[in-house]
Amino acid sequence: MFSAATYQNRRAVLQSNVRNGILLFLGNIENPVNFEHNPYYFRQDSTYLYYFGIQEPRIAAIMDIDENKTLVFGDELSMDEIVWMGRQETLKEKSLKSGVSETLPYASLSQYIIKALASGRKVHYLPPYQSFNKILLADLLGIKITELQPSEAMIKAVVNQRSIKEPQEIVQIEQAVNVSNEMHLLAMRLAKPGMKEYEIANAIQYFAANKECQMSYPPIVTINGGILHNHYRLNTLQEGDLFLNDSGAETSMGYAGDLTRTFPAGKRFTTKQKEMYEVVLNAFNNAQSLLKPGIRFKDIHLKAARHLVEGLIDLGLMKGNPEDAVKNHAHTLFFQCGLGHMMGLDVHDMEDLGEQYIGYTEEDPKDTQTFGLKSLRLGKELESGFVLTVEPGIYIIPDLIDMWQAENKNSDFINYDKVNEYRNFGGIRVEDDFLITDNGYRLLGNGLIKTAEEIENYRAEHLA
Amino acid sequence: MFSAATYQNRRAVLQSNVRNGILLFLGNIENPVNFEHNPYYFRQDSTYLYYFGIQEPRIAAIMDIDENKTLVFGDELSMDEIVWMGRQETLKEKSLKSGVSETLPYASLSQYIIKALASGRKVHYLPPYQSFNKILLADLLGIKITELQPSEAMIKAVVNQRSIKEPQEIVQIEQAVNVSNEMHLLAMRLAKPGMKEYEIANAIQYFAANKECQMSYPPIVTINGGILHNHYRLNTLQEGDLFLNDSGAETSMGYAGDLTRTFPAGKRFTTKQKEMYEVVLNAFNNAQSLLKPGIRFKDIHLKAARHLVEGLIDLGLMKGNPEDAVKNHAHTLFFQCGLGHMMGLDVHDMEDLGEQYIGYTEEDPKDTQTFGLKSLRLGKELESGFVLTVEPGIYIIPDLIDMWQAENKNSDFINYDKVNEYRNFGGIRVEDDFLITDNGYRLLGNGLIKTAEEIENYRAEHLA
Numbered sequence: 001m002f003s004a005a006t007y008q009n010r011r012a013v014l015q016s017n018v019r020n021g022i023l024l025f026l027g028n029i030e031n032p033v034n035f036e037h038n039p040y041y042f043r044q045d046s047t048y049l050y051y052f053g054i055q056e057p058r059i060a061a062i063m064d065i066d067e068n069k070t071l072v073f074g075d076e077l078s079m080d081e082i083v084w085m086g087r088q089e090t091l092k093e094k095s096l097k098s099g100v101s102e103t104l105p106y107a108s109l110s111q112y113i114i115k116a117l118a119s120g121r122k123v124h125y126l127p128p129y130q131s132f133n134k135i136l137l138a139d140l141l142g143i144k145i146t147e148l149q150p151s152e153a154m155i156k157a158v159v160n161q162r163s164i165k166e167p168q169e170i171v172q173i174e175q176a177v178n179v180s181n182e183m184h185l186l187a188m189r190l191a192k193p194g195m196k197e198y199e200i201a202n203a204i205q206y207f208a209a210n211k212e213c214q215m216s217y218p219p220i221v222t223i224n225g226g227i228l229h230n231h232y233r234l235n236t237l238q239e240g241d242l243f244l245n246d247s248g249a250e251t252s253m254g255y256a257g258d259l260t261r262t263f264p265a266g267k268r269f270t271t272k273q274k275e276m277y278e279v280v281l282n283a284f285n286n287a288q289s290l291l292k293p294g295i296r297f298k299d300i301h302l303k304a305a306r307h308l309v310e311g312l313i314d315l316g317l318m319k320g321n322p323e324d325a326v327k328n329h330a331h332t333l334f335f336q337c338g339l340g341h342m343m344g345l346d347v348h349d350m351e352d353l354g355e356q357y358i359g360y361t362e363e364d365p366k367d368t369q370t371f372g373l374k375s376l377r378l379g380k381e382l383e384s385g386f387v388l389t390v391e392p393g394i395y396i397i398p399d400l401i402d403m404w405q406a407e408n409k410n411s412d413f414i415n416y417d418k419v420n421e422y423r424n425f426g427g428i429r430v431e432d433d434f435l436i437t438d439n440g441y442r443l444l445g446n447g448l449i450k451t452a453e454e455i456e457n458y459r460a461e462h463l464a
Numbered sequence: 465m466f467s468a469a470t471y472q473n474r475r476a477v478l479q480s481n482v483r484n485g486i487l488l489f490l491g492n493i494e495n496p497v498n499f500e501h502n503p504y505y506f507r508q509d510s511t512y513l514y515y516f517g518i519q520e521p522r523i524a525a526i527m528d529i530d531e532n533k534t535l536v537f538g539d540e541l542s543m544d545e546i547v548w549m550g551r552q553e554t555l556k557e558k559s560l561k562s563g564v565s566e567t568l569p570y571a572s573l574s575q576y577i578i579k580a581l582a583s584g585r586k587v588h589y590l591p592p593y594q595s596f597n598k599i600l601l602a603d604l605l606g607i608k609i610t611e612l613q614p615s616e617a618m619i620k621a622v623v624n625q626r627s628i629k630e631p632q633e634i635v636q637i638e639q640a641v642n643v644s645n646e647m648h649l650l651a652m653r654l655a656k657p658g659m660k661e662y663e664i665a666n667a668i669q670y671f672a673a674n675k676e677c678q679m680s681y682p683p684i685v686t687i688n689g690g691i692l693h694n695h696y697r698l699n700t701l702q703e704g705d706l707f708l709n710d711s712g713a714e715t716s717m718g719y720a721g722d723l724t725r726t727f728p729a730g731k732r733f734t735t736k737q738k739e740m741y742e743v744v745l746n747a748f749n750n751a752q753s754l755l756k757p758g759i760r761f762k763d764i765h766l767k768a769a770r771h772l773v774e775g776l777i778d779l780g781l782m783k784g785n786p787e788d789a790v791k792n793h794a795h796t797l798f799f800q801c802g803l804g805h806m807m808g809l810d811v812h813d814m815e816d817l818g819e820q821y822i823g824y825t826e827e828d829p830k831d832t833q834t835f836g837l838k839s840l841r842l843g844k845e846l847e848s849g850f851v852l853t854v855e856p857g858i859y860i861i862p863d864l865i866d867m868w869q870a871e872n873k874n875s876d877f878i879n880y881d882k883v884n885e886y887r888n889f890g891g892i893r894v895e896d897d898f899l900i901t902d903n904g905y906r907l908l909g910n911g912l913i914k915t916a917e918e919i920e921n922y923r924a925e926h927l928a
Binding site: 031254 | 492504507548552667676718
């Protein structure tokens with residue numbers, strides 16, 4: 001946990017921004033795997049972590065703005081539970097570390113809410129994402145789950161606050177990134193033809209676990225990098241394959257890292273692979289250089305798209321005017337997703353609160369229709385204190401090629417004959433994590449090798 | 465998956481046992497960790513696995529007994545999803561492997577149920593344990609979650625069927641046990657003073673992952689074996705500590721292993737530890753020898769308790785007549801839990817369906833009040849084909865000792881002075897997995913070293 005003052009200050013800021021009513025915070029539970037008492041590992045809700053820092057299932061909290069008091073709700077262990085689970089720090093003690101002196105039993109939460117509602121007060125809450133909390137919220141408020149109406153005022157206030165990372169949060173994120181760096185180097189030392197994808201995924205997870213880290217998301221560790229959300233890990237690496245590793249660690253305080261590297265399953269990139277890698281890396285470097293407060297991330301995204309198009313024209317896969325190609329979204333045959341996203345206590349930071357609030361503004365809302373842009377999680381102007389990923393890529397998706405070609409889509413910009421020579425190419429992504437500073441940006445963590453040459457040299461050094 | 469005929473046969477048996485109405489099966493979902501699109505690893509519901517074998521989130525199935533047809537409900541990937549997730553085996557193809565030729569979109573499930581309810585037919589369903597399925601069931605049935613009434617007829621039929629393991633299930637369980645055996649040997653080779661508990665937990669999990677196994681439950685890997693449900697893993701092993709490892713693997717088809725070994729953190733047991741170990745092992749061996757069809761497991765539990773008491777009398781921690789001690793539940797100061805439980809597709813097999821149905825009978829129901837017996841998950845007569853654990857233990861719990869001593873509880877049987885000399889002793893458990901056969905029992909898996917001498921020798925051989 002951070003200091004009690006940290007949580008008190010954060011809550012004071014939130015209180016001053018929402019101004020009235022009751023702010024209700026629900027912690028997460030231990031979710032059952034195949035029966036109630038066989039749970040997945042516990043992960044506290046990120047907003048609860050941010051304002052209270054208490055890592056404990058089945059707790060809640062109320063900030064009563066009208067009455068200027070804060071309470072943590074939860075049950076202390078019974079004697080029966082102490083026999084089973086041992087003596088532990090009490091919830092009272094944990095709450096004090098969060099700067100909250102008043103704790104009440106979990107069951108009192110309902111009374112508190114009923115009383116507040118009865119006196120016509122506003123109860124603010126965030127959108128629940130775990131089903132347990134959907135049921136709980138509906139019960140507490142005496143409405144149906146379909147009638148739940150999360151508080152826009154609370155969402156906006158939380159998003160504004162959590163978007164700007166504190167120095168101590170940056171320290172945490174850099175810890176996560178540095179563990180992630182090591183995970184990636186380990187993968188580069190291990191991976192070779194004949195291995196299964198899952199062996200590498202398991203090894204990096206083991207490494208992180210020994211650093212007391214969870215995975216911040218299910219790793220994508222695959223020879224089919226063209227499949228964007230690929231969690232199948234039973235393939236065997238073969239000479240000539242490209243290996244894509246998108247994985248990151250999460251510190252025990254909940255902060256995420258998120259990195260991607262793509263490298264040859266054998267010792268060297270083929271010429272085709274290296275050419276394509278340079279295209280992606282060039283787009284990455286250009287995007288990185290543009291990071292600074294005041295620039296729209298959507299514009300950086302579109303510039304990265306343009307750099308990808310220019311590279312693909314050089315390689316003969318695309319043609320025509322690059323600017324027009326991007327305007328017509330022709331790049332989305334190769335770059336179907338977004339250039340990056342906010343990162344912090346969640347790998348897609350605050351995604352549970354709604355992408356529109358995190359990544360866009362009311363004046364410049366998200367494009368939820370256009371293929372490509374609808375997958376761009378962050379579009380708005382950057383601010384000093386934002387932490388985000390930059391992750392351009394080129395993904396060859398045979399089904400998508402066939403679909404477009406059948407419609408002759410964007411044929412002014414795409415050389416389908418040439419593209420079809422790359423059908424089994426796979427995918428390349430390069431991803432790092434950045435802090436936006438007053439003057440520009442700072443790469444988070446100690447840095448991880450990235451050029452084709454660095455990667456080939458590292459692998460030549462370490463592969464038997 | 466097993467053969468289509470396997471699932472067809474299982475469903476035919478179930479159908480013949482329930483006789484009428486509609487049997488509704490809900491699969492599990494990918495449960496969110498900290499936002500909807502960041503899920504825990506997927507684990508299919510065990511009963512769904514048993515009758516359909518399809519490992520896919522957000523699917524359901526109906527066995528319409530009245531109309532003698534079976535349908536799988538779920539959505540095929542859209543083109544958009546194929547772009548993101550790659551081409552995969554279709555639900556239709558998976559269903560065919562389960563012997564089901566008819567698949568319908570997930571949304572049609574609701575219509576099917578509404579129509580069935582409208583014509584006054586009975587819709588059978590099992591108790592939901594994941595909140596998502598509670599919400600879904602209530603929606604499908606048009607009632608409140610608190611009004612859900614799982615079908616006793618369906619529960620009983622499922623329990624009867626799943627309790628008797630098929631030969632091919634035994635093969636799966638033995639695979640799980642054999643991976644678990646290797647996990648335990650690895651822990652015995654690795655553990656030594658100076659290590660953190662989590663390092664050993666991580667190593668065995670890594671080993672299992674490379675065998676394509678999950679953990680069948682969160683491992684208990686601790687120097688505080690006296691804490692029964694101990695998931696704190698930050699302690700450092702020290703010379704003189706007892707190290708308790710309760711962990712098991714789950715095969716990719718979902719079958720569990722569940723083993724416990726307790727061994728010295730250093731090379732040798734102390735005299736006190738070895739004496740106590742012998743008491744537990746003796747109770748274990750006696751319990752094992754009693755396993756056979758027709759004997760009540762509760763009686764084996766009580767005999768194990770008696771063997772523990774006799775040993776504790778020899779060591780001076782208890783006194784008086786052993787039979788009377790057990791009758792007065794005096795052993796529960798040391799052995800607070802049950803001797804074992806059913807095991808199969810769940811480590812506590814079918815626990816989601818209700819302990820009373822799994823482990824007891826209507827004529828001889830579970831004692832839910834008495835300390836000790838209320839934690840015995842299995843009490844009923846054993847049958848050929850049951851798979852279960854045997855896991856006696858001695859747990860020294862200072863808080864419990866203080867509580868009892870303050871009440872002078874069972875002071876005819878307990879030498880509190882002597883017991884207090886053991887306050888920091890920790891706990892010992894020995895656990896193996898057995899199949900009940902027509903004539904007795906069979907230890908599952910290849911066997912794992914168990915005597916104090918075997919363990920000391922193995923560690924002497926492998927520790928540097």
